Amino acid sequence: MTEAIMQLKKLVDESDNIVFFGGAGVSTESGIKDFRSVDGLYHQKFKYPPETMLSHSFYESHMEEFYDFYRTKMLALDAQPNAAHKKLAQWEREGKLKAVITQNIDGLHQKAGSREVLELHGSVLRNYCRRCGKFYGVEAVANSAGIPRCTCGGVIKPDVVLYEEGLDEQVMDKALDYIAHADVLIIGGTSLVVYPAAGLVRYYRGSKLVVINKDATGIDSSADLCINAPIGQVLSQL
Numbered sequence: 001m002t003e004a005i006m007q008l009k010k011l012v013d014e015s016d017n018i019v020f021f022g023g024a025g026v027s028t029e030s031g032i033k034d035f036r037s038v039d040g041l042y043h044q045k046f047k048y049p050p051e052t053m054l055s056h057s058f059y060e061s062h063m064e065e066f067y068d069f070y071r072t073k074m075l076a077l078d079a080q081p082n083a084a085h086k087k088l089a090q091w092e093r094e095g096k097l098k099a100v101i102t103q104n105i106d107g108l109h110q111k112a113g114s115r116e117v118l119e120l121h122g123s124v125l126r127n128y129c130r131r132c133g134k135f136y137g138v139e140a141v142a143n144s145a146g147i148p149r150c151t152c153g154g155v156i157k158p159d160v161v162l163y164e165e166g167l168d169e170q171v172m173d174k175a176l177d178y179i180a181h182a183d184v185l186i187i188g189g190t191s192l193v194v195y196p197a198a199g200l201v202r203y204y205r206g207s208k209l210v211v212i213n214k215d216a217t218g219i220d221s222s223a224d225l226c227i228n229a230p231i232g233q234v235l236s237q238l
Helices: 003-013 056-061 063-074 083-093 108-112 169-180 197-203 231-235
Strands: 018-022 097-102 117-119 122-129 156-160 184-188 209-212 225-227
Touching (some): 018 083, 018 169, 056 063, 063 156, 083 097, 083 108, 083 231, 097 169, 117 169, 169 197, 209 231
Parallel strands (some): 097 117
Antiparallel strands (some): 122 156
């Protein structure tokens, strides 16, 4: 155990008000590709940039292509929680962790047992009909061809926040409140470049800010503890 991980263990052991803010790097150890790393989606060749294909305007104008890309690249239904997901769920059970705030849409935190999970960008596991509002599980999209349709004939849309769409204000307010009142804030597996979600960390007022990420982030210099390593690898040692 390195000195940095020993410091992290001490912070965790002494706190009962931890909040975790995470991104795509939390799920890469479960086999789900992120966007910006060397083998991430942004470095693969598609007809359009991934950011374009996951935008609201592309969804409206190229709906069938959107669903083809979404089913192929955004659904990883066989993925299982890794050591990071499991450790966070354990801390919650022990009364140490108050909430997981995630930019991920894969549902792995809940699969690991976490209960208070604020999904800033929604979830692939929830889908709804744009016409009648009926809710569907992920299979309705995963097992469909072309544009998935409701029994009423309406389009079934994933309950995820696309580029150009606004975040849920209630979820944002709740996340902001958790962060503002946290004793320890752990930021993990995120490059902190996707706004407005990344801007939430500015509301932390404490002095125990921990950043765990493979690559450098824009707030490393203001962190009280910074560990450059895969988050599952780090948390599995605690």
